[in-house]
Amino acid sequence: MRDAGPTRRTVLTGLGALVAVGLGATACTSDDSSGPTPAQRKADDEIRERAKQASASLLDRYDAVIAAHPDLGGRLRPYADEVGLHLTAFGGTRTPPPVSTPPGESVPADPKAALADLASREQRGADGRLVDLPAATPELARVLASVSACQFVHAQNLGSAA
Numbered sequence: 001m002r003d004a005g006p007t008r009r010t011v012l013t014g015l016g017a018l019v020a021v022g023l024g025a026t027a028c029t030s031d032d033s034s035g036p037t038p039a040q041r042k043a044d045d046e047i048r049e050r051a052k053q054a055s056a057s058l059l060d061r062y063d064a065v066i067a068a069h070p071d072l073g074g075r076l077r078p079y080a081d082e083v084g085l086h087l088t089a090f091g092g093t094r095t096p097p098p099v100s101t102p103p104g105e106s107v108p109a110d111p112k113a114a115l116a117d118l119a120s121r122e123q124r125g126a127d128g129r130l131v132d133l134p135a136a137t138p139e140l141a142r143v144l145a146s147v148s149a150c151q152f153v154h155a156q157n158l159g160s161a162a
Contacts, residue, residue, distance in 0.1 A: 036137045044140050047132045048090050051144065054125050055087035059094070061105075061121055065114045068107035072114070075161075079118075079154050086147045112161075119158035126151035 036044065062080035066073045084094055108114045129148035133141050 040137050043135045044137055047136050047140060047144070050132065051129060051147070052087060052090040052092040054128055055083055055090060055147075056092055056095070058121055058125055059083045059087060061118065064105070064107050065118060068109075069111050069114055072111055076118070079122075079158070082150060082154070086150070089143055089147065115158050115161050119155045122151045122155035122158060126155060 059080060062076055062083060066076055066080070087094065108117055126148045129144045129151065133144055133148075136144055
């Protein structure tokens with residue numbers, strides 16, 4: 001019996017449509033072949049900074065969950081590694097994992113709740129990258145769309161595991 005979650009084909013079809021719409025929206029806005037204007041470069045810098053901070057925060061959260069639930073480490077490390085690649089794509093660098101979780105950011109004691117929390121954070125990240133698509137130059141929009149699609153898949157996979 002199949003679970004109630006979306007099929008892989010449905011997720012991939014939706015992601016393909018999402019990326020196509022995002023790229024189509026940005027491709028129509030850039031008629032100037034001389035490169036981005038100062039305003040566009042500034043907008044890209046701001047978008048990159050938001051994405052970089054979000055990726056760093058999510059990576060820290062993965063580290064905190066893995067520290068709190070070492071038995072999930074093998075399952076979560078590939079996701080965390082991909083988030084590290086996102087951080088690099090936005091110009092960030094990996095800092096050493098925090099020794100402890102910041103106050104107010106405790107990891108749920110239940111592993112399923114910790115996975116659900118990560119899924120929710122991944123979904124918010126995917127949504128955040130999509131919000132920035134219209135203001136981004138085409139080159140950055142492609143990166144945003146790719147990262148958003150990746151985070152959406154992470155959210156779906158983690159959510160179905162919770």
